[in-house]
Amino acid sequence: MPIMTLTQITEHTYYMPGANNLGVIATGDGGAIAIDTGLDKDIARRFRKAIDEAGLTLRAIISTHHHADHIGGNDYLLRNVPDVRLHAPPLEATFIEYPLLEPTYLNYGASPIKPLQTRWLMAKGTPVNHLIGETEAIIAGQSFAYEIEGVTLEIIGLPGHSRVQIGVVYEGVCFAADGFFSESIIRKHGILYAHDIALQLATFDRLMQRSEAWYLPGHGDLTPASVIQAVLAANRAATEHATALVLAAVAQPGDTTAITARVLQAFEQEIAATETIPPAQTIPQYAIFAGAVVAHLSYLEQQGVVEVVLAERQLLWQRKGATG
Ligand SMILES: [Zn+2]
Structure with a gap:
């Protein structure tokens, strides 16, 4: 038996651990839905192999938000796997299609300087085939059903880290993207990247209300329900600490x-x-x-x-x- 690159979470859910955790949902008829695709084509190539190894065929990608380390593999997968459809929330989709926008907003809105035009901040742009939900509902943190490749997922609004970020829930697993971070990541970075602090704090609170068995952050460890409250409390504490240091x-x-x-x-x-x-x-x-x-x-x-x-x-x- 080959060693599986994918780690199974529940019957139909998996992830490929790494600097970015990449989610996979098996559709039950041989298909697979990817949740984010990692930094670049090297990761994407490995991800594709891992999905193949598991006996699945990639059919769709959900991009949770536009940051380059989450969408960098989209271009490779869309080019190399036939008939894959890309799904993303509105607004995030615009940034996914025009990746120059990320280094642009990090450069006062001006045409980006060269050091910002790197693969860490600027992925290859790809068209988004399907928009997931509505901007204002996602920013309000609403959750809703989403039909994709024959399965019904629950999408939850997790705005703050990025303006219209979503999480994906299926079979008791919450793929939370950068809606929260592992304690190891908090210790490493000190300040957690955010676009809107009020929205980010509300997102931590919203995740605290959830009752899934597993929570997979974009970065760090797969988190069971038994410790998620403590991890979310640490995220809140880190954010409040950062606000206090900035005020000081x-x-x-x-x-x-x-x-x-x-x-x-x-x-x-x-x-x-x-x-x-x-x-x-x-x-x-x-x-x-x-x-x-x-x-x-x-x-x-x-x-x-x-x-x-x-x-x-x-x-x-x-x-x-x-x-x-
Ligand atoms: Zn991010």
Whole structure:
């Protein structure tokens, strides 16, 4: 017997563990639905082999959100496996079709600088064949049934990390994408990437209400029901801790670059090339970290704690009511 690359979770659910956990749902008649496809074509090639080994034929891909490390394998699989259909939530689909948008928003909306045009931030674009659900319902965290390849899945809105991110539920397994992170990932990154902190906190709470037996995050360990509450509590604590550190960093007014440097210092983090981080990854890592810092600043601004002022030719964040 060959050693299976896929790890079986329940009768019809599997995943390929890795830097990105890739989900598989067997349709029961030989077909397979992939949930995310990993960073690049090398991963996708391995994923395809793993699905073949399990005696399944890939028929559809669900992309949970547009980040390059989740959609990077789409192009390879759509090109190399016949008749595969790509499904994604609206808005995320736009970013999947125009991947230049991810490094663009990390570059103040301008045409992206070269260091941001890497495979970590920019996948190959592919057309999306089917939109899953409606933007506002997903942002509101609603769940709904979705028919695909002869099976009915439950889709749940898990917005926050990305604006219209979804999770997929089938047979007691919640494929949660980046709706939460393993404790090992939290320890490694300190600040969890987010687009909208209020939505992200609501997503942790929503996952706490679920009653599936298994929860598979995009990064980190498959999590059983017995520990999911503790893991979600750790996600919430990490997010609240990050908000507190960002607020502390605004004790003195500063622009985004200055505040980001203070928060990096508060986390005792250095973004520099190391044995595990090649030089080409440092600027993308910085851009993601700074993006997360701004998400916390925007959250504090929404709450009326922090405000933005234009002073001395700088756009400054400051405590509300402080004199600039
Ligand atoms: Zn992501």
